[in-house]
Amino acid sequence: MLRAALLTILLVAFEGHGVMARSKPGPTVIIVGAGMSGISAAKTLSEAGIKNLLILEATGRIGGRIHKTEFAGVNVETGASWVEGVNGQELNPIWNLARKLKLRTFFSDFENISANVYQQVNGLYDATVVQAALDRAVNVSKAAAVFSEALPPSGLEDISVLTFQRLQKHVPSTALDMVIDYSNHDGEFGEPPRVTSLQNTEPIPTFTNFGEDLYQVADPRGYESVVHELAHQFLGFDAKGTITDPRIKLNKVVNRIEYSRSGVIVETEDGSTYKSDYVMVSTSIGVLQTSLIKFEPDLPTWKILAIYQFSMAVYTRIFLKFPYKFWPSGNGTEYFLYASDRRGYYPIWQHVEYEYPGSNILIVTVSDEESRRIEQQPDSTTKDETMEVLRNMFGENIPEPTDILVPRWWSNRFYRGTYSNWPIGVSRYEFDQIRAPVGRVYFTGEHTSQPYSGYVHGAYLAGIDSALMMVGCIKYGSCDVQIEPKA
Template identity: 45%
Template sequence: MKRILIMMMVAMTTVSSKQLSKRATEERKVVIVGAGIAGIAAAKTLHENGVEDFVILEGSDRIGGRMRQVEFGGVKVELGANWVQGLRNNPIWELAQKYNISGKISDYDDVIIRNKTGNDVTDQAEEAWERLETAQEYLETWREQIREDKLPDVSLRVALKLGGWQPKTPLEKVVEYFDYEFEYADATEVTSLNNTGMNNEDFDEEEYFVTDQRGFGHIVDSLADEFLSPNEARRRLQLNKVVKTVNRTDTGVTFTTTDGSTYRGEYGLMTVSIGVLESDVIDFTPDLPAWKVEEIYQFRMGLYCKIFLKFPYKFWNDNEYILYAGSVWPRYAIWQNLEVPGIFPNGTNILLVTAIASEVPRIELQSDETTQQEVMAVLRNMYGNNIPEPESILVPRWLTNPLFFGAYSNWPVHVNTRDFEKLSAPVGRLYFGGEATHPRYNGYVQGGYLSGIDQANAILNCLQKGICKSYQSAVNQGTSAAPVFVVLLLPMTAAMFLVRG
């Protein structure tokens, strides 16, 4: 009798363990990692095409990713993405109009430049602007030839130098800094010439600075509302789920989060930043293939830190942009007056200074008090010692945030469209999206949005039509050759099974 009881207890325990295991692992058609604009766009695309069985795993307590707004100085400010960049045929501009996102078209000609003794040297910069524009004409001609495969890619620095531009004075350097580092969040020495200009070519050069007090991320919220009803949000969107491991097999992908939850999808989509992929905070089992790792580590994360300062009163110029020509190594060089008409009301008294590239690691690792001292030293050089101390300071930290490890991707020299194909190519049933994977708009919000749609459509083609992309590395005597992309046609019966399952 005792033996029978023990056997019954063992059987009950086994059943209980199986039930617990079943409850612990959620089974879905598609698991999406990341609820930024790429992940939300992908989920919406799946929903619109009849795939409802998906879940989005988001590491933070909100959606939006690097579109994030917080309250500061009596208004709400954008810590991350702030501009709609390009207003003609840009899908983000179309969404901004659809959801009535308020803001102001930036006036980059409304600039004053002050040197380290506080003198207005804007007029002296005219000659430098003209010489830089001449070099840019040469740069644009070279870029066209690169894209026609007539010349190899080079850095912006090389192209500008050969175009007759080499900044030697603080004034010349801040002029260049305003045109390039401010855009690409990286030094001209490492930024690809081939990468520049695509956004302007496809859309236009106008940029819309978002001031909407609902936030730039209201676009993401609105997109999510179209397929995440209040009753469905908990089932389809899991917040505070930081993915720790990704285990892929021939039949699916299993994701384990730091809280021990597991989610298995027939397909998986990673929309995390390239900084996260490079950091090894996610363990892939088996390891990602060499061709994928090669591409991940070719890319760079730009470093961009928007520092907000609230003052008791306004003491700075009325221009929209204030540049500081302090040295040939710019430091706290680009300032924005957030009280110009169309941004914040008079009396808000907020200045924004942007730190870029090599400035950022130091700033993020030091205290806000130290940063404030450095910033005030620059402001006192420009406006004298009698200016007030700020009432408060806000220093975002994207580089040291383990969910991002940087601001946005930058395309380094010699990376071509084939590399982007490899970066976004699936590894089995694991797909890759996010702004870094878009071949034309990497680094931009529209890049993230369009990549989410593209990857969702790739999954849909495989899931519903049996048309599945695959990458095969061609190797010749141990040397990597050109990538080969293969379209696999699954039997229609298998495709039907996948849809019904």
């Protein structure tokens, strides 16, 4: 009896000093981030039999840059908003998930844009003038695709989109040409043609493989319900559908990853420490370019240089609520452009009367430097600027908005932007380096999907791809990832 009592006391004492905690097996894999790629990777690992997982998410929700926000009585998408690449020869996996969930989606029709382009002042352009400008841009784009496909696959002879425009003697300089150019390029990639790779955007693999149609998500459950659907396939949840699995921890901001040949140690800002055999980092490339997460030892130079060369774009959709509708409605009016002499100044507009009937909401899209500028100013200033533009289009007697929502993805330290853009100068060699693991530290995210970087389906497929690399290492000892030579 005495020996048993002493043993109990000793066990309690050792447990208080962490001995018992160390003797318990830790998770085989820690996943940093519960966005699309992190959840996709975790699901793939679980299906491969690696179920001893721990997901650490910096925010209080899963979904990452797919995020619904309540605005003016409806749930709007402040991050990813479309399923891009539909009705082609291959089935977009995100479209498949959206159909399975019966998400409310709406076809985005840009066919009548020639009748909906506004001058800086003096109302609409003549539709025939706009159509001629659109046709010029389309012809340059077709020529760019032919030129791009003739370039060596190494990417060493890649040029920027703007360089090719110069070769074609078509450098957009008028207000009309600039807004069309912005809609075609910045509106898709979040950055201007002067920094965007030609070889990796002409043609766009997403549309070549999956189809050219786009469907906007406008569902009360939010686009993020696609991520929840994946999570429900391997994490425990209660009768209400709320995830209760202890293998995912929210509000855990990872700020240090120590790695060695024997394992990894992950620390969070609240002082918690977690040990594991491997770690999968699914944060955005924008976060990797900051000092939020300290790697010990430092990542090798080849890895750091590859990360720093890539671009993190900023794409901002600003929401404005009005007391009543004053813009044209009906078929062929949903999207309209504002052609300012200042390129990228509140250029792309959309009413959402189909998606949110009776909401009286307008959305205006900006990107890159305009996004950064707007994020740093008061919303009241942004409201005044948008109203000046709207009055130039629709006259002085339009009402003031009753509410405004300005997402701030660039300012958010957990994202530092919206999605990656493949810039000129980054070849497939650097891309392979971005996705390659460093010892027991693996990386995933839309920025690691070579054909689909920047897209939701890219994040989903990247999670699977990175997880399978890890499975190969854990189960079969295939831990060396081959990187094609630069030449």
